[in-house]
Amino acid sequence: MAEAVWTTLALASLTTLILLVLAAPLGWWLAHGRSWRREAVAALVSLPIVLPPTVLGFYVLIALGPASPLMVLLHPFGVRTLAFTFWGLLIGSVIYSLPFAVQPIRSAFQAIGPRPLEVAATLRASPADAFFSVAVPLARRGFATAAVLVFAHTVGEFGVVLMIGGAIPGKTEVLSIRIYQLVEALQFGEAHKLAAALVVFAFLVLFALLVIDRRAGAPRS
Amino acid sequence: MSGARTLTFRLNRRFGEFVLDCAAEIPGLGVTALVGPSGSGKTTLLRCLAGLVRAEGRVSVGETVWQDERRFLAPHRRGVGYVFQEPSLLPHLSVRQNLAFASRRAAPGEGPSLTEVAEMLGLAALLERGPERLSGGERQRVAIARALLSRPVVLLMDEPLSSLDLASKAEVMPYLEDLHRRLRLPVIYVSHDAAEVARLADRVVRMRHGRLGPMVEVRPERRAAKGPLTLMTPGQVEALARAALAAGIEPAAAEEA
Numbered sequence: 001m002a003e004a005v006w007t008t009l010a011l012a013s014l015t016t017l018i019l020l021v022l023a024a025p026l027g028w029w030l031a032h033g034r035s036w037r038r039e040a041v042a043a044l045v046s047l048p049i050v051l052p053p054t055v056l057g058f059y060v061l062i063a064l065g066p067a068s069p070l071m072v073l074l075h076p077f078g079v080r081t082l083a084f085t086f087w088g089l090l091i092g093s094v095i096y097s098l099p100f101a102v103q104p105i106r107s108a109f110q111a112i113g114p115r116p117l118e119v120a121a122t123l124r125a126s127p128a129d130a131f132f133s134v135a136v137p138l139a140r141r142g143f144a145t146a147a148v149l150v151f152a153h154t155v156g157e158f159g160v161v162l163m164i165g166g167a168i169p170g171k172t173e174v175l176s177i178r179i180y181q182l183v184e185a186l187q188f189g190e191a192h193k194l195a196a197a198l199v200v201f202a203f204l205v206l207f208a209l210l211v212i213d214r215r216a217g218a219p220r221s
Numbered sequence: 222m223s224g225a226r227t228l229t230f231r232l233n234r235r236f237g238e239f240v241l242d243c244a245a246e247i248p249g250l251g252v253t254a255l256v257g258p259s260g261s262g263k264t265t266l267l268r269c270l271a272g273l274v275r276a277e278g279r280v281s282v283g284e285t286v287w288q289d290e291r292r293f294l295a296p297h298r299r300g301v302g303y304v305f306q307e308p309s310l311l312p313h314l315s316v317r318q319n320l321a322f323a324s325r326r327a328a329p330g331e332g333p334s335l336t337e338v339a340e341m342l343g344l345a346a347l348l349e350r351g352p353e354r355l356s357g358g359e360r361q362r363v364a365i366a367r368a369l370l371s372r373p374v375v376l377l378m379d380e381p382l383s384s385l386d387l388a389s390k391a392e393v394m395p396y397l398e399d400l401h402r403r404l405r406l407p408v409i410y411v412s413h414d415a416a417e418v419a420r421l422a423d424r425v426v427r428m429r430h431g432r433l434g435p436m437v438e439v440r441p442e443r444r445a446a447k448g449p450l451t452l453m454t455p456g457q458v459e460a461l462a463r464a465a466l467a468a469g470i471e472p473a474a475a476e477e478a
Contacts (some may be wrong), residue, residue: 115309118273121296122303124326124370130297133322138314 001194003170004178007086011161011174015093019101019150020143022094027105027142028131042106046099052213053096057163064164084166089174092164100149107134108142120126146211150204155198197213226283228375228407232269234276241265241276241431247375249283251403251423252408253436262431263411264306267377268410270432271303272296282407300328302373302414304381308360310352316363317348323370332372341403342366342396358389362396369400390417397421398449419463 030042048056063070065080071081079103112135120130136143158176167181175194182191206217241262247253255263268311269276272287273296280287287294310319317335324335339345342362352360361381368376381397382390401408401421412418418425419439427434456469 063462069321115305118296118303118312119309119311120322121273122296123323124300124328125322126297127295129326134311134313134473138311140313149299 001178001190003174005174007170007172008140008155008174008176010081011054011086011089012151014090014098018090019097020147022131023098023101023105023146024136027032027102028109028135030102030106031109041104045102048096049099053157053159054163055168056096057092057160060095060160061164064088083164084168084172086171087164089161089165089172092160093157095158096160097150097153100153101142104142104145105139105151106140106142111142114156123183132160140176141212141215145209148205148209152202155201158175226285226374226407228270228280228282228409230270230278230280230296232266232276232278232280234269234274236265237432239265239268240379243428243431244278245426245433245436247407247409248424249407250405252410252421253406254418254422254425254439255409255411255420255428256413256425258430259413261428263428264379265431266428267303267379267409267411270375271301272299273303285374300372300374301370302367302368302376304361304364304376304378307382307384308352308364308453310355310360310363310367314352315348316344316350316352316355319363319367320344320348320370323367326369327372328374330372333369335370338366338370341399357385358390358392361389361393365393365396365400369404374406376404376406378408378410380411380413382414382422383412394420398441415463 025043026041030038030045061083062068066081066083067070071079082091116134116138117130120134120217121127125133155174157174158180161172161174162177162180165174165177167173167177172183173181175198179191179194179198182188182194226248226249228249230247231243233240233242235241237264239260243262243266255266257263265274268274270280271390272294275293281289281291282300286292287299310316311322312450314322320335322341333341336345339348342365344359344362344366347355347359352363356364362385365378365381382393398420410418410421422439424436424438426436
């Protein structure tokens with residue numbers, strides 16, 4: 001069981017980290033303008049919200065399998081497949097939680113408005129400088145929301161991790177799958193402990209989100 | 222401050238119904254007031270000069286070309302100080318940090334330090350405050366101090382007092398007059414308050430429907446001592462300025478000046 005907890009935490013932390021870095025430029029780009037190109041990308045990013053996890057899991061599994069063009073590129077490096085590995089799981093999680101990172105960050109960037117960036121430009125800050133010294137700090141609540149949502153969403157994920165990971169203990173078996181297997185094996189006592197822990201966890205996460213939202217009124221830390 | 226350099230521009234752009242079509246040479250010293258009814262394009266012209274909005278044409282300061290047919294210098298490479306109509310402090314930074322944001326990125330060269338500028342604008346006691354704990358007048362003083370700390374080659378002020386109540390206006394005005402005496406760079410000051418213009422401007426340009434009228438000197442006593450107008454008292458000059466403004470500044474007044 002400790003293995004499942006560890007795998008879950010590692011997966012959720014790494015997914016969160018990767019997505020914050022990935023969603024920052026993506027959310028920034030999406031926040032500026034409403035061309036059809038941007039909306040197409042925005043729709044693509046949001047797909048995981050509406051797709052059944054099995055569909056997403058299925059395609060990611062194929063993409064990570066030994067015959068996929070992506071994996072063929074990695075063959076010279078000694079990588080034949082990422083299916084049923086932790087790294088494959090991580091890639092699937094990143095795609096699956098992408099909208100939960102991009103949307104709060106995009107909205108937070110939009111909420112800043114053009115003025116602070118114009119101020120930065122007239123004070124000789126280059127666009128990159130202004131992004132890091134003005135936009136990111138002003139959008140920090142969006143980043144906090146994204147981090148909490150992604151972490152929680154990854155902990156709660158089931159379908160995708162089952163499809164891609166295959167529930168290998170110590171490698172790809174996460175808590176949600178562990179609970180499923182305990183129930184299958186009629187070990188209700190064990191299942192109860194984990195399930196209750198996840199309920200408490202989920203409550204704390206949502207509570208944290210509301211607290212972040214409450215601070216909306218106080219602009220300065 | 223940097224040596225005085227003339228700001229020369231010729232800009233045009235169509236924004237739907239509105240057409241901006243301006244050309245002028247703004248002397249490298251003193252305050253040039255840009256007056257005109259709202260919607261005449263004053264803010265748009267300032268934004269084009271700063272490079273925040275693209276217009277076609279040419280802008281240069283002294284020998285430096287900011288834009289012409291071939292190039293367009295991004296706002297952060299132009300060295301404009303810009304004071305916006307509403308005090309636009311960076312909300313996540315304290316007063317000191319707002320000022321330091323400018324001084325850290327200032328052009329190399331000599332200029333007053335953060336402490337000196339804060340002193341000049343009466344901000345010494347407010348440095349550790351956040352923008353949300355400042356009055357409107359205080360915020361605008363910080364915005365002005367911040368623009369100066371970036372060591373601009375041109376200072377653009379877009380109705381810096383218009384969002385303030387009367388008391389705050391009266392509070393900021395003496396600082397502006399003080400700066401007026403110290404600054405060695407071209408200042409464009411947008412306003413539609415005749416009293417403000419009479420107190421600050423060395424010359425006035427009127428804008429109408431996206432076009433500039435002739436430039437009218439209103440404070441001849443500041444120029445080299447010559448000509449009959451130097452005999453006027455400041456009060457008379459002010460009266461003349463008011464009259465010129467009230468009349469919408471006719472070309473005849475320009476010739477007289």
